[in-house]
Amino acid sequence: MNLAALRREPRTTRALESRRRAEASALLSSVAARAAIAVHGTPLLLLDPERVRRQYRHLRTALPFVGLHYAVKALAHDAVLDMLDDAGCGFDVATGEELAMLTRRGVAASRIIHTHPIKKPAEIAEALAAGVRTFVVDNDVEIEKFRGAPSDTRLLVRLAYRSPHAKSDLSSKFGVGPFEAARLVESAHAAGIAVAGFSYHVGSQLDDPTRFATAAADTLELMGILERRLNVQFDTLDIGGGFPASYDSESAAIEDVAAALRPVLEPHARRLDIIAEPGRVMVADAMTLVTSVVGIAERGDGRWYYLDDGLYGSYSNVLTEDVHPLVFAERDLTATPADAANHRWATLGGPTCDSSDVIAREVLLPELEVGDLLVSPTMGAYTTVTATRFNGRPFTPVAVVGRGATTAEVAVASDVRRVPIV
Ligand SMILES: Cc1ncc(COP(=O)(O)O)c(C=O)c1O
Incomplete structure (x- = not known):
């Protein structure tokens, strides 16, 4: 596949501006918005959960073989969580507080993953007690915290991919390169802890579909090499978040990113549980x-x-x-x-x-x-x-x-x- 061919030309901001103006005009003339402004004045945030459901469906349609776990950190609002719970979406949490928001409303632990690479031991204990079994690690100290965890606990090793074009490049704070990743898999196995696969985050607000595709391809290649070398079998690939939103210019559409990812991921969809942790694109x-x-x-x-x-x-x-x-x-x-x-x-x-x-x-x-x-x-x-x-x-x-x-x-x-x- 020619990934360079997927690069987009920037789209006009004027079209985006008139679309946004029309949307804002319709919203502000709605009875609900007028009532809320009349009662509460400003500043006021108007949240339409139906748009969250629409984005969820949009992503599901574009990447039907990817299990979606909404990154609660992007907007931890009850109406958003209720809407996504109702729609059948999974959830990605980074803290015990986010987890509590979900368990309070009865979301099954099997639909929740905990992806913060650094966690307090007490937080891990609470998450395990709540039934969460999928966690992310990127160092020996963190792996050690899982010694003695229930046997169905599944660790994902977080990889780091530099992403200078993302608004928020997460690779300097978290994640490891391929050699360190291989060592961590061996070290976890030696401690009797199962490594189910790998996770990464290409960087938030990443307006470059090719980067999504190359990160997925590189991770799949690494998984194949390690499976042969270490004689292990991985079952999970977590492609993280990063999907962009259109703020003051038109960013890559969900379809653009999906078009880049599909040929890379789809051949592996039968044997791997492919999951994602979109935040921004679901709620922006x-x-x-x-x-x-x-x-x-x-x-x-x-x-x-x-x-x-x-x-x-x-x-x-x-x-x-x-x-x-x-x-x-x-x-x-x-x-x-x-x-x-x-x-x-x-x-x-x-x-x-x-x-x-x-x-x-x-x-x-x-x-x-x-x-x-x-x-x-x-x-x-x-x-x-x-x-x-x-x-x-x-x-x-x-x-x-x-x-x-x-x-x-x-x-x-x-x-x-x-x-x-x-
Ligand atoms: C581990 C993890 N997953 C998911 C997300 C959500 O990313 P985004 O909002 O770019 O989709 C983030 C954002 O920082 C993150 O750190």
Whole structure:
């Protein structure tokens, strides 16, 4: 296969922008969204769990032979977990807290994998007691923690693949190269612990289908070599997450990544349990942030609008991941090209007193007044979960809206209020 042929030309941002505008306009004119904003004001995150289900089905269709385990870390919200549980999706957890969110709602342990390569011994004990059996390791100390674990415990050795094009290259913190991986398999077997196979993460927000394919091909090759050399049989390949979302430019579609992966993986689908841990791609599009202008100033570099959410809150994805969600003025959502004449470039500041709390620069916006609403789509992944309470600001509430919703459910920390829509 000519992998280079799968490289895409960048797609136009204008098409993406008009699609996002139309989606945001439809969402904001919905009864549920209006009710939630009227009751709770801003900032407010609008979560549509139906979009999560759609993405799950989309991935299932594109990669039907891959068992999906949603990476809870991307958006650990009850409505998302309920929706995916109901749809039959598996789950990937990194901590005891994430595991507890699942066991509380009765998700069977057989549908849960624990993929953090470094775990507290007590956390491993709790996960084993809950019935989880699949874990990831990448060093001797971690393997040692599994001595005496139930005999059906299955370890996956985490491999590291450099991914300079991913927004978040995870290979420097976790994972090993092929020689160390071989040594770890031998060392686990010597300790009487079964290694079921390998896992890796190609890096998050990776807009390069070929990298997904080469990582899978390299891992399969390594598995074959080790099976022959060590006279063992592996049964699991975990291809991790990494599928990108379209923030301010069109990223590779699920179909693009699947087209690269399918010819590599499909021939092995009968003999191997092939699983994945998608996070971002499942939830990014499902949540929209609504903020409002709280201050306006003319500075040396032009107009500044100060919003009531920022980098230390829901826009933590800008700070921690260098992704750039689009920001629209609500009054602009249905604007015609003629309206653009009175637009000006502006800087968007967050609400804290920290000078690095700048959401975006050079955003083309109409004249705004204090109280005007702004909207950011693609705010589902790594937003609320990485937000802080810096300056004493509360976490931005999440309102569950969308088709079929009969209430706007607003969760503020542990306080969940249901607001009738009509
Ligand atoms: C082990 C592991 N699995 C899955 C994910 C989810 O990745 P993504 O959101 O890029 O799909 C991550 C993200 O950091 C991860 O560390």
